[in-house]
Amino acid sequence: MIQLENVTKTYPKASRPSLDNVSVGIEKGEFVFFIGPSGSGKSTIIKLLLKEVQATRGKVVVNAKDVTSLRSWKIPHFRRSIGCVFQDFRLLPNRTAYENVAFALEVIGKTKAVARRVVPEVLELVGLGGKEHRYPHELSGGEQQRVAVARAFVNRPLILLADEPTGNLDPDTSIEIMRLLDRINRTGTTVVMVTHDSNIVNQMRRRVIEIESGRIVRDQARGVYG
Amino acid sequence: MRVKYVLNEVLVGLWRNVTMTVAMIITMSVSLTMLGASVLMYMQVDRMKNFYYGEIEVSIFLADNVTDGQRQAIKAKIDESPLVKESSYETKEQALERFKVLYADSPDFVAAVNVSSLPESYRVKLTNPEDYDKFAKQIEGEPGIQRIIDQRELLQKVFNIFNSVQLMSLVVAAVMAFAALLLVGNTIQVAAYSKRREVAVMKLVGASNWFIQAPFVLEAVVAGLIGALLGFVALFIGKIVLLDNKLQALTAILTPVPTGNVWLMLPLLAGVGALVSAGTAWVTLRFYLKV
Ligand SMILES: Nc1ncnc2c1ncn2[C@@H]1O[C@H](COP(=O)(O)OP(=O)(O)OP(=O)(O)O)[C@@H](O)[C@H]1O
Ligand SMILES: [Mg+2]
Numbered sequence: 017m018i019q020l021e022n023v024t025k026t027y028p029k030a031s032r033p034s035l036d037n038v039s040v041g042i043e044k045g046e047f048v049f050f051i052g053p054s055g056s057g058k059s060t061i062i063k064l065l066l067k068e069v070q071a072t073r074g075k076v077v078v079n080a081k082d083v084t085s086l087r088s089w090k091i092p093h094f095r096r097s098i099g100c101v102f103q104d105f106r107l108l109p110n111r112t113a114y115e116n117v118a119f120a121l122e123v124i125g126k127t128k129a130v131a132r133r134v135v136p137e138v139l140e141l142v143g144l145g146g147k148e149h150r151y152p153h154e155l156s157g158g159e160q161q162r163v164a165v166a167r168a169f170v171n172r173p174l175i176l177l178a179d180e181p182t183g184n185l186d187p188d189t190s191i192e193i194m195r196l197l198d199r200i201n202r203t204g205t206t207v208v209m210v211t212h213d214s215n216i217v218n219q220m221r222r223r224v225i226e227i228e229s230g231r232i233v234r235d236q237a238r239g240v241y242g
Numbered sequence: 243m244r245v246k247y248v249l250n251e252v253l254v255g256l257w258r259n260v261t262m263t264v265a266m267i268i269t270m271s272v273s274l275t276m277l278g279a280s281v282l283m284y285m286q287v288d289r290m291k292n293f294y295y296g297e298i299e300v301s302i303f304l305a306d307n308v309t310d311g312q313r314q315a316i317k318a319k320i321d322e323s324p325l326v327k328e329s330s331y332e333t334k335e336q337a338l339e340r341f342k343v344l345y346a347d348s349p350d351f352v353a354a355v356n357v358s359s360l361p362e363s364y365r366v367k368l369t370n371p372e373d374y375d376k377f378a379k380q381i382e383g384e385p386g387i388q389r390i391i392d393q394r395e396l397l398q399k400v401f402n403i404f405n406s407v408q409l410m411s412l413v414v415a416a417v418m419a420f421a422a423l424l425l426v427g428n429t430i431q432v433a434a435y436s437k438r439r440e441v442a443v444m445k446l447v448g449a450s451n452w453f454i455q456a457p458f459v460l461e462a463v464v465a466g467l468i469g470a471l472l473g474f475v476a477l478f479i480g481k482i483v484l485l486d487n488k489l490q491a492l493t494a495i496l497t498p499v500p501t502g503n504v505w506l507m508l509p510l511l512a513g514v515g516a517l518v519s520a521g522t523a524w525v526t527l528r529f530y531l532k533v
Contacts, residue, residue, distance in 0.1 A: 119440075123453060
């Protein structure tokens with residue numbers, strides 16, 4: 017499902033690589049944590065998988081597509097098979113929860129009718145039934161992140177990427193978001209999550225890949241934060 | 243639904259930044275007016291060339307003491323030249339008649355002239371008036387010729403004035419077009435900035451590039467089209483007020499500007515306005531949004 021082969025990423029003007037000869041494979045349906053100190057290169061991996069940045073060396077394969085050689089005009093279509101959640105939610109402030117999720121469908125060409133059918137369903141799934149017409153500022157942080165998860169999932173992506181999705185949330189709310197991601201994972205979606213939260217990692221007991229200065233230092237099947 | 247979405251985005255976009263939109267439309271329309279005027283002038287010079295080149299002649303004035311033999315020799319030279327379309331001979335008397343008609347307004351002047359003071363001449367029409375130099379070489383050396391005058395030269399002076407006015411309006415058009423480009427680029431940047439969150443989400447969920455760009459590009463195109471329309475109206479009013487009324491006397495000599503030509507400017511200006519703004523918007527977005 018996801019394959020990094022000897023991937024090195026050196027940002028322009030950077031003195032040392034942010035990722036240094038990283039190789040890792042992730043199977044369909046897996047739930048994987050990336051952990052590691054700040055600046056170790058975790059977000060860079062997410063960006064490589066989205067082709068937001070281009071690998072300096074090595075090969076990145078996502079959904080059986082070689083991302084490294086993917087033509088730029090094919091990127092939009094490629095991204096439709098990947099859902100993303102970030103620490104800062106990235107919701108549109110002038111749209112309601114419903115509209116935020118529907119927006120993601122409409123801009124990839126789905127009709128309003130489709131949105132009317134699917135959006136309430138997915139909002140129900142993330143536990144926001146009844147709050148469809150609230151604006152982001154009328155929702156708590158956890159609820160906003162649920163909207164973001166709904167938006168990432170509404171398109172039924174094969175992969176869900178989450179870069180510190182609980183970074184702005186309190187422990188209880190974080191656990192709720194984790195339950196949600198776990199449920200999404202159980203539908204068969206591969207979930208890749210970057211986190212600093214040791215509680216979550218220790219509780220979930222999933223595969224843990226630890227990175228330090230751009231290198232993988234640990235890859236454990238049912239790991240703990242360590 | 244997508245069409246409605248895009249149209250709505252365009253209108254909201256133009257309105258959000260209304261001062262910039264107005265500035266963009268004004269510079270665009272001035273630039274396009276100048277372009278249109280310049281093209282019209284170009285077409286006009288062409289028409290005038292066609293019109294007058296049919297009329298203009300080379301006049302070969304003969305010396306006062308020209309002999310019959312010389313006269314015959316010159317005529318033979320003219321008749322055998324392949325460059326000549328037709329020729330005629332004008333006596334001193336005919337020259338005087340013509341002079342009287344030409345200066346009918348100034349009887350004193352006419353009274354001062356008598357038959358002997360005007361030269362007799364051959365009037366030659368060339369198949370192609372541009373061949374004057376060649377023709378002049380063929381005939382120059384003949385004795386009995388006082389002076390050869392090419393009317394084309396006089397006309398050329400008028401055309402030169404036209405050409406420089408045309409060049410000037412082209413320069414103004416170019417400078418204004420440059421200003422318009424900067425304004426379009428800036429307007430699109432501001433529009434893209436004010437919608438940066440939407441754009442970021444669109445990129446994230448995989449909206450196609452054209453879908454992200456379309457509202458911005460269309461915004462520029464609509465402004466360009468409005469500018470073109472205003473430019474066209476300015477040209478049309480210009481034609482009616484200046485050429486058809488104020489300067490009517492002048493157009494009688496300069497051949498009138500056909501209304502059809504002015505109408506032709508509408509698709510031209512609209513096309514140029516739309517393409518230029520679309521291109522600028524597209525390039526700006528490539529740099530600014532990296533889509
Ligand atoms: N656009 C960039 N240009 C130059 N260097 C960059 C760029 N983005 C990231 N880096 C560098 O690459 C390294 C890894 O960055 P990355 O964002 O992947 O870290 P991270 O593991 O996500 O850290 P954090 O936990 O703080 O989010 C850092 O040293 C960072 O300074
Ligand atoms: Mg990070």
